Amino acid sequence: MLPSEIAVHPVDYLDRLGTIFARFTTQDSGNFSYGVETADTRYFVKTAGDPSDPTPYLDFDDRVALLRTAVELARSVQHPALPTLHAVIESAAGPMLVYEWRDGELLGPPATRERFRVLPADEILTVLDTLYELHARLDEAGWVEGDFYDGAMMYDFGTRRLTVMDLDTYVRGPYRNTMGRMFGSERFMAPEQLALGAPIDSRTTAYVMARAALVLLPDPPAPLREVLVEATTTRFPSYSAFYDRWLTASATTSAC
Ligand SMILES: Nc1ncnc2c1ncn2[C@@H]1O[C@H](COP(=O)(O)OP(=O)(O)O)[C@@H](O)[C@H]1O
Numbered sequence: 001m002l003p004s005e006i007a008v009h010p011v012d013y014l015d016r017l018g019t020i021f022a023r024f025t026t027q028d029s030g031n032f033s034y035g036v037e038t039a040d041t042r043y044f045v046k047t048a049g050d051p052s053d054p055t056p057y058l059d060f061d062d063r064v065a066l067l068r069t070a071v072e073l074a075r076s077v078q079h080p081a082l083p084t085l086h087a088v089i090e091s092a093a094g095p096m097l098v099y100e101w102r103d104g105e106l107l108g109p110p111a112t113r114e115r116f117r118v119l120p121a122d123e124i125l126t127v128l129d130t131l132y133e134l135h136a137r138l139d140e141a142g143w144v145e146g147d148f149y150d151g152a153m154m155y156d157f158g159t160r161r162l163t164v165m166d167l168d169t170y171v172r173g174p175y176r177n178t179m180g181r182m183f184g185s186e187r188f189m190a191p192e193q194l195a196l197g198a199p200i201d202s203r204t205t206a207y208v209m210a211r212a213a214l215v216l217l218p219d220p221p222a223p224l225r226e227v228l229v230e231a232t233t234t235r236f237p238s239y240s241a242f243y244d245r246w247l248t249a250s251a252t253t254s255a256c
């Protein structure tokens with residue numbers, strides 16, 4: 001059993017729990033995360049990093065707030081693409097989120113993305129179906145996309161399993177763009193994510209998910225391409241409208 005609270009520093013606790021075999025301590029986010037191996041399992045443990053470090057864009061309290069959002073998201077939606085959140089351990093350095101460790105390669109770096117894009121179309125479509133089904137569950141639970149890009153996806157090329165992580169900047173319910181150019185990769189962002197005051201809602205989620213397919217699938221079959229083009233030009237009124245059309249178009253495609 002993992003405790004709900006510790007009195008020592010996260011790293012000291014993790015050193016006692018098992019062996020730290022991976023460190024993610026140079027992220028732009030300011031978060032520090034660790035891969036930890038115990039006698040019977042591997043964990044991915046995420047923390048808000050150094051409370052006294054002033055360099056990250058978000059200060060410590062804001063980083064902690066995003067981790068609390070990640071906890072709410074993990075507790076509201078279960079899906080095979082999401083690593084299980086086993087525990088949240090409170091410490092003087094904020095919460096430690098103890099997730100299941102997932103093997104896989106981030107699709108963010110260009111070389112890995114290219115390796116992914118040359119896979120058979122069916123394999124890529126299976127991954128997109130998983131991504132879209134996950135977002136249908138998230139959308140039903142009220143979650144609206146925030147800062148999604150290919151670096152939030154890991155793919156295990158051997159087992160063909162997709163993992164989606166780092167959804168900490170998703171927001172429950174529609175919100176407004178208070179930044180102008182919001183965080184994110186412009187290859188994925190919807191126009192409203194660049195416009196101060198614009199509403200961000202499930203239509204935005206639909207746009208960003210369509211962009212994901214356009215980035216990851218080099219040559220979509222015509223019925224799917226039509227749905228993706230519509231999602232990024234005239235737009236769909238909601239994520240579920242996009243998803244319904246995607247499922248219908250997929251059924252046509254696989255019948256060919
Ligand atoms: N469940 C997981 N299992 C294994 N590695 C993970 C897992 N979640 C994230 N990672 C790796 O850790 C890195 C940092 O995690 P991420 O959630 O993106 O944190 P940050 O908020 O610092 O960007 C990711 O880029 C990925 O390589």
Ligand SMILES: [Mg+2]
Binds near residue numbers: 029151166
């Ligand atoms: Mg990240």
